[in-house]
Amino acid sequence: MLSIEKLHFQLSSKSPNSLPNTSPVKPPNKSSLSIEQLSLEKGESLLVLGDNASGKSVLAQILAGEITNYQGSVTLTEKFTTLSFELEAQTLAQDRLNDRSDYMEGAVDNGRTAREIIIDDNPFLQKDLEEIVALLAIEKLLEKPFKILSTGETRKILMARALMLKPQVMLLDEPYAGLDIGSQAHLSSVLNSLVAQGVSIILFDFYHQSLPSSIENLIYMQKGKIILSGKRKEIIASEQWQQLNESHYSLPHHLPDCLTYDSLEKNKTLVSVNNVSVSFDQKPIFNALNWQFEQGQHWRIIGPNGCGKSTLLAMISGDSPKAYGKDIHLFGVKRGSGESIWDIKRHYGLVSAQLHRDYRVSTTLIKVVLSGFYDSIGLYDSPSRQQVIIARQWLVLLGLEQHENTYFNQLSYGEQRLVLIARAVVKLPMILILDEPCQGLDNHNREKVLALMDYIAANSKTHLLFVSHDLRDQLKCITHELEFVRQSSDKILASDGENILGYIAKTTKK
Template structure:
């Protein structure tokens, strides 16, 4: 077999720090790879090495897959790169407006009249300029990824899972020879994750070579080889038929639960009404999102909110956090008060802490970890006022709890995905909310970090009377304290 790409004895640095001591990897024609490991940063760096975005002080990386193409283009006097033949789906997928700027604000996605500056799914896919010819048309991509019914919808209105499918489609429109995917199943519901293997097999059948990072218990169909990373390099590799799930490696990292206990609010559980919906129905144009929904949540209850991608979870949450203007026309009570009876938006937001992975995209570029955390005290997307010494001290205690001291002055858009998630959780908790809403809040974390996040939420439930609404497509991520379920269909 012919080698597509070969890394030999490479020391790999990123941001000046060594990630791999001696990395060896030989990717042969016809092999489809799943890369696993305990560190999300190592998995991402492995892909960035292939993409040419890491520093190799020692060792060698060659890309035979691009040799013929680059020689031909160079001979013709055309600018070219091996990257012309690669598609990449990152976990940090971004949505931009018609001016190619990412200047959206979070509330904008729920205000239909304010979405006009965003492209539709059809326009977003159509604007991809491939450097090479290939088999993927807009129609074929939309059919494969179940985007057909979304083609005329604003990309800003897509659910998290729908946005992930769009990101995969954008990669295919580049007509890649090699397709790199960083945790591509993150954010997909159970049905979509099961279908992902079938999608992958179709992609491979068109001559695309695939390499993806994933967890050890999610190796999709179509993959032929598995490699496990460590700080030294590739620890072990298998043909997929020989791959067996080994015992998980438990890292020796824990949080100071006594410090957490001292920071959490101490309220008696008064069994008060927190959420009440009566025959709630939401439409966008002709599309019915929620239909005659009834739900009641009492203080101290812990609920799992379930539903497939596009079932209306994001819309429901937008009503609960005061961001959806349709709340005023509905029978919706929050903390015993009906929406539209004279309350301000701040009255709705103050008792509620909210975490979703996409929140990090809506903070201004100058907002550091510390500022984002402190902004939770004011329910703003960034810190824009002077804080007291007492508030600074409170933020420092929370940062100490979640080991964020070293990154306090780093802008949130430059933090690792793990630290972004802990920063957003801290922002939600610092104001001592009565209701905590966690929407796929550990998305993008590696396996250990997800277990730590789950344990942390469990400890919050055990040490406070906080009401919880928890959204996750992964049953193993749901804390034991969550005892009630509502499923949208």
Template sequence: MTNPVVHIANLTLQYAGQSILSALDWRVQRGEHWVIGGKSGSGKSSLAKAILGQEKYTGNIQLSFDPNSTLPPLAHYVSSWYRFTNLEGDRNFYYQQRYNKHQGNDTLTVYADLMHFGQKRGLQMQDAEPILEALGFENCRNTQLIELSSGEHKKLQLVQALWLKPQLLIIDEPYTGLDKNSRAQLNAILTQIANQGTTLILITNDNNIPSIMNRFAEIIDGAVREVDSTADFTKDQVRVQKTLPYFLQQAPTVDADTMLELKDVIVRYGEKVVLNKVSWTVKKGEKWLLQGHNGSGKSTLLSLLNGDHPQAYASDIWLFGNKRGSGESIWEIKEKIGIISPELHWYFDTNATVWHAVASGFYDSIGWFLDVKYEEKKQLEQLLDFFDLLPDKNKLLHTLPLGKQRLALLARTIIKNPQLLILDEPCQGLDAAQTAHFNAVVDDLSAHGKTLIYVGHYETQLPNSLSHRLVLEKGEVILSESLLESIAYN
């Protein structure tokens, strides 16, 4: 019998002073392709990083590669976040920098990053072209890394991994930020490379996985427990719906019946047109679903509304009854908007505690703010209790499981009861129970006069209160409608 591809014995790992994996034993045999799922924070990512030598641990991990395979004898890990640097090897970016073309030149382009990756591993660029095309990423070659959305960052990671075709490939949250078509294309390519000899380990709770996946497991009490299918993964208990804090039951005071209006808005970088004559009106109390494939212009559109994009001043944009650039400050705009996005999460201050992270929503900062007022402290405690985050309030945000990090930032979004909520893929990183819980909160908020813009790819993970839909394609509006029937977006 051949040696297992992965042989783990007595693996113990601690993180932030807590035991994550305890005396864990696990084998991955050739021909097996595993899905690791289960509860957020159970240790799935820690296990993957330990296999790749990226986490300190005690115990034994042995990898055995097939010397007769034509695939490189390598293990490759695609993390849930893409940690890129600037040209000097620094990660000291700020959120608005991704929309400033001149400062964006501080990072590599997608093509340059791929060239660097390929040269280090002896790969030929022409072999990456079919993958770029299949994932709908071929038009991003000249885009700066800092300008990419979260879904586009995931595609870049996937292109690298699928191009490399290692004998062992571990992908953490493979479908994060991907549109429906990209998810299907990814599954097809994963099946192809698995048939060529790559052993797959996917860390996900998604049910839409390649049919070649044949083993399933979760981590319970620090040990691997095998199950029969993704349907058998342990789920969090259904949360008892708490009463929305009183301050959020009040309809916000609004400045105008028309919350925002865009008239033939164009955004371009040189010859590249990102938004092309986009017109859109959102009335007070409407709940809009914003959709579009990766790279369609959604993130750029939202950055115009939130005041983060410098080209907003050159466009015909009205916010809360005032024309953009008519004298209002960026902070006067932000105080009326609550926003969460994967990009804001990525740039968030790593030194912020959960308490500081949520409280910063009062001041629209990325973790730092002036002393909060007495009434604000009361609201903060109520909201932390509402999201079951009180036990974690003094912990550093980045040490929490990804799901709890997202809940904390979601709490930050609504803490000031803003006139307009912009929720950009708010449930990325949340499990099914957390997603259902938050969308129920969104529906509850919607019942109290909130105006909402909600970005979501997954049709089964949307609030029930959505009333309208706008769909972008290649920077243009291809659909604007009232939602009278069930949503069916392809």
């Protein structure tokens, strides 16, 4: 089914320029891959594990036919489909390209619905669609615009599209990214069922407990080479595996200075949300939210995919029109009292999947970090010498100093996420919004980032708002928790059995 012989790929300095500027699929900078031999028989499945920039995604792109300028022999004889961050970016790019909002008076072009993405103009049987929708439990998402879905929800829709093609092989690059805990367990159950049916799953990821138990074969990649290969249980029990997965990060002696930090009156509330409800297309998301975010607090926000976590964060950070007309006070000032978006944004640093999607400008890594001082996507101001020094110090803390002049879109997805974290913290903002910040990070970088966030909370005036579905993502600094829970009623249900009352929030002091 799969045969690789003497595969060699090296990204030359000229390679990025030869790729179309419109293509979101670009191999990481200085990527190299060297595999002497790898094979899978029909019906066999494989875990491809490794740290950021280890070569996993490059291998996935070669198998998917997205990279063709390699040496050696690569044969994949069965019908396959893919799921990846690159596919998500391509899908969203198509909707942006076809956006007709400028020609729709007083309206917004929301793009294709989730149903249209799943079908993708392919011939299909209604019975197949219904079975896959039921299998993935995505009925409530079908009529929503794809572009407004959360990361976890987009993963489910792209998984459905992949299954509609009835593949014999599925190439899945980090399929668990953004899924809530229940959805992670459900996806593992689905993948185990597919493996039992004879579908070959080649899953590219970092090691975690949610990986499907039925996938027995494993390879571990490092610097573009396979350094471990064999049966999963034997590899994970080996001493070499334990050594590869040891923690190896160190915290700074002090944080880089930030001369632009603003202070706030001692007793002034950071964020006040009073009896706020939000809906999309007349369908409630959350109801009657009351929340006070005080100085000295650090909050974790939790809840299932689609409950409104990212919507709430966008409303208070100036990125959502849903905030207009709502009783929201930011830093003691009522939202909509004449302040500009930039008056709001200067108090925040932000890491999120949406920002990662939107950061499409062609610019170097150092300029991405510097753009955090100006809350812009791209750098359009002349930074001061001190700002450049501070940005470089953050690059050193995150182990990215060697990439300073590398273009952002030439980094791996995980390395890009580290750069965006540096951009968010560079000015040590009053509020640091971390919306799934570790998405795309390997286990080593995940531990380093989480430890650094705790260090920032303890050694600066920055307050944290933290969202994560991953049980590995624990911060010691968290003082309070805001949880979205489904509002229940036995009498008010949608036609598909979904509760239509939306979510309500509970707050807890930790």
